[in-house]
Amino acid sequence: MSQAVLENETAPAARMDLLRFATAGSVDDGKSTLIGRLLYDTKTIFADQLEAVEAASASRGDEYTNLALLTDGLRAEREQGITIDVAYRYFATPRRKFIIADTPGHIQYTRNMVTGASTADLALILVDARKGLVEQSRRHAFLTSLLRVPHLVLCINKMDLVDWDKAVYDRIADEFTSFAAKLEIGDLTIIPVSALNGDNIASRSENSPWYDGPSLLHHLEHVHIASDRNLVDVRFPVQYVIRPQSTTVTDYRGYAGQVASGVLKPGDEVLVLPSGLTSTIASIDTADGPVGEAFPPMSVTVRLNDEIDISRGDLICRPHNAPAVAQDIEAMVCWMDETAPLRVGGKYAIKHTTRTARTVVRGLQYRLDVNTLHRDEQAGELQLNEIGRVRLRTTVPLLADEYRRNRTTGGFILIDESTNRTVGAGMIIEAQ
């Protein structure tokens, strides 16, 4: 995989990397306009899409081309004027390809934002300069920190409507910074913008001479994400065992999976969980041939020097750096089911890395008010979009890390066993 890239070094595509970001906010904040502006300024909106939006705007009687219509995809949404789901958008510059998880701002918003943020390298929050921080801005910031999104950008939008007043920017920036200090937010950038006019979006604006930071696009292109990966703790959840039934390839037994964290090399001594057996890596295979090392997010096939019984759901790590082998899990859980709440005593299926087990809710320590961060210790259940600290007991051990250390081996979903719906998302605090 990586060899092919090196040979092809001259092609621009080979030098681009990938940044995933989540946007949050309501229509009023100008989120759709901002996304429309990013797509427009990077020449991602196509002529036929723009024509369709112009026609739709005209038929609705909008005074200007309503870029929000670009992101409202479904008939039900257009008819009801709402956004019902996470929409994914794509654009690229010569440096990077971007995937936007665009999450809507109405009541189902926590579920959607948690979904979008779970895979994001960066979260983008918008506030209206005239209104300053609102309850929703704080909620966005809290969820960004809960989901451990490494980078946060606050865009103070509609600066044109406050005459590019530096004092307005300073006041909102100060207030947000002091709120963010209570959360765990690694990297915060605050940018004054006008999404409608394109100020500080693709290039620095002359309207804000007092602002010496980057434009939004420049920041998105240059924010350093390579170090966000955990390259220390080797975690390789086994996804699938490859055993060719063929006369040309015999005795091949490879463990296929995607590297969750750490760097694996042939010759490394490894520990296999939950069996506790050890071996060494014989080779790391890809369809393009063996590789000298594997690191996240590569999908590879690992072969070991000893015959050990390994199956899907097992995990390969290093002998002196292993996750917990745990049946008692403490976690923050975001509830996503509108049909029934999470209750103490409730039983669910739990999917964690490539392992699926059953679990029972042993306790609900508190429900968290995502607006005030107040902990309600009397709460007896979690309703849709509510978040709480939960104690779980699983039928078989999970091979788990704290979510703060590892987003892949620290996250799980809960599944209703009768409807098969995904009903909860969990972030592990402690596993034993």
Added chain:
Amino acid sequence: MSQAKPYRVSHLDALEAESIFVMREVMAEFERPVLLFSGGKDSIVMLRLAEKAFAPARIPFPVMHVDTGHNFPEVLEYRDTRVATLGLNLVVASVQEAIDSGHVRELPDGTRNRIQTPVLLAAVEKYRFDALFGGARRDEEKARAKERMFSFRDEFGQWDPKNQRPELWSLYNGRHHPGESIRVFPLSNWTELDVWHYIAKEQIPLPSIYYAHDREVVERGGMFYAVNEFIRLKDGETSEVRRVRYRTVGDASQTAAVLSEADTVDKVIDEVAATRITERGATRGDDKVSEAAMEDRKREGYF
């Protein structure tokens, strides 16, 4: 930059790794997957990813072609060669046979895009497929932008956009009841340009119609349709030979070509990077019917 280089991952590598992960996940959690293979470039890329996901073993599932009977001969030839090379089992779900047996009825306008759906669903039932890999991408169309990687369908194959499972991290919930199936879109996060960059990087051969060639075409509503057994000249129309290529390959009676001089993969990449019209907008008569054409077809059980 130089220190970080050993652990660098290009966007194409990241997309490939994600697609391979998704395919392995489906293989591990479903009994009878099948890969929908039209001979179009997206399904060709998907087939390459399947090769890579299970190497050195063979691709562990069959491929299925929903054959409208309106084919480009170059594409059928490509399909048969590719399937033979990889040693795969090919299932052909034939719209023509379904018409002949009275299972579906030909539409008055002769187009077959819509009547593919019941033929597809009948094949799913006959072979009891529970997971169908499709090559759709979210950048193609507005309804697809909101569809999940694992797209659940009820026993009638219908999509309910309001009732989708949240997909967090890389935890895909594949649990299903007997008789239910999913459509899986491993290329969800790829764009048209990503697909072409990958074709270049992997040196994947394509049917010749993807590259510029001279063809007798007729212009209709700004689109250039090949004149052949499926598309005949109407009164007052004239045909001409133009240099064209296809951006998508669908039903031959519905898919238009674009004017192009791009006869190599690098030239196609340059053209795709510069184009100002979406792939489906430029080439698909079927999507122009209404703003919600794709959403409606998906609700009926379309890909």
